[in-house]
Amino acid sequence: AEAFVKQGLGLFYYKKENSTLEEDFFVRTQNNLIPVEVKSNSDQSKSLSSLIKNENYSDISYGIKLGDFNVGNANNIYTFPYFCAFKMKEYLKKIN
Structure with missing residues (x-):
């Protein structure tokens, strides 16, 4: 989260009582709301x-997952190793 904030990306959080939905945070771009999991x-x-497939969230078309794995993309989920978080703003500009 700190790497995102240092790039000037606003972070948003969501918590709903009695819900199994769990996202670490969201990033807003001009066209999309992007859920991010670490x-x-x-x-x-x-x-x-679930968020990507849900028709109620038309501004969520893909998500980002940061972790201990390689760069990849499957089922509209872009995966990045932790150390790439500092390049996220640049990457989001390219795919939007």
């Missing part, structure tokens, strides 16, 4: 996948 393992991101 994972300590390579487990599936059920909440992230």
